[in-house]
Amino acid sequence: MQLFVKDLTVIDFSYLCEKRGIVGESWIVDVLLDGALNEMSMVLDFGVVKKQIKAIIDDAVDHKLLLPMQSANLRVMASNLHEAHEFVDFESDNGCYYLQSPNQAFAKIDTLTIDIPSVTQHVTAIIKQSLPDNVEGLTITLREEAIEGEYYHYTHGLKKHDGNCQRIAHGHRSTIEVYENGERSLELEQLWCERWRDIYLASEDDAIAHELVELSDYAKSKLTEEFDTFAYTAPQGRFDIAVERQRIDVVDCDSTVELLADFIARQLKKHRPLTDIKVVAYEGVGKGAIADA
Secondary structure, three states: OOOEEEEEEEEEEEEEEOOEEEEEEEEEEEEEEEEEOOOOOOOOHHHHHHHHHHHHHHHHHOOOEEEOOOOOOEEEOOOOOOEEEEEEEEEEEEEEHHHHHEEEEEEEEEEHHHHOOHHHHHHHHHHHHHOOOOOOEEEEEEEEEEOOOOOOEEEEEEOOOOOOHHOEEEEEEEEEEEEHHHHHHHOOOEEEEEOOEEEEEEEEHOOOOOOHHOOHHHHHHHOOOOOOEEEEEEEEEEEEEEEEEHHEEOOOOOOHHHHHHHHHHHHHHHHHOOOOOOEEEEEOOOEEEEEEE
């Protein structure tokens, strides 16, 4: 007997890629269970699937930075500045990234490349440990949202958030809709998606001087004037990041989707002052905010 749940959850995360750098991503999760019926004539109660299995997936990879532990470009070590924190140093073809975060902000994947097969294998192994004996098979399907238009990948952190959004390097794959005087503008959508392709979004209020940032000794030795550094303390701990300026867009607000929608609208309005601008900005799959300018 098989039991399935489509669209069980969406995992929003970022990952390190040797070619692209730090990449924000959003994948939809489907679950298929094989097994014998239990005493309730079920393979597994839907409530357990929707709550317990979703919680396991969320804890494993959601709102985390996924680390390809087999990559020679990656260095991970315990922080000597804060308990249960780690330094992460990563160098890619698209830039260098140096971080300090609490351990829980990272997911270590035993792979050379973070992709759907490697993350599926990682998540499946974790979930199997919690399944009852009557469940004999588990198939996890991770898939991208089908987006017909333009989209971008961004990474950010929200220091004021009480939950996992506070992690300084988690992200999303998001589409956008832009309207000029009530008419959709594919030109402006394409323009913005090119601007935010594999971008790190930083809030100017979180900027910090190089000498105050908390990173590994190796990372500090690599910092030049080409890097911008950011840091904040949130409920989960201390978060620091250094990114080369070419891979950053510094916004004049917190990077909530509401304020990002407003930021995009205001930026577009500067170039089209006589036009009414409406921005429908998404944060991952099926959620977002609308702003007018």
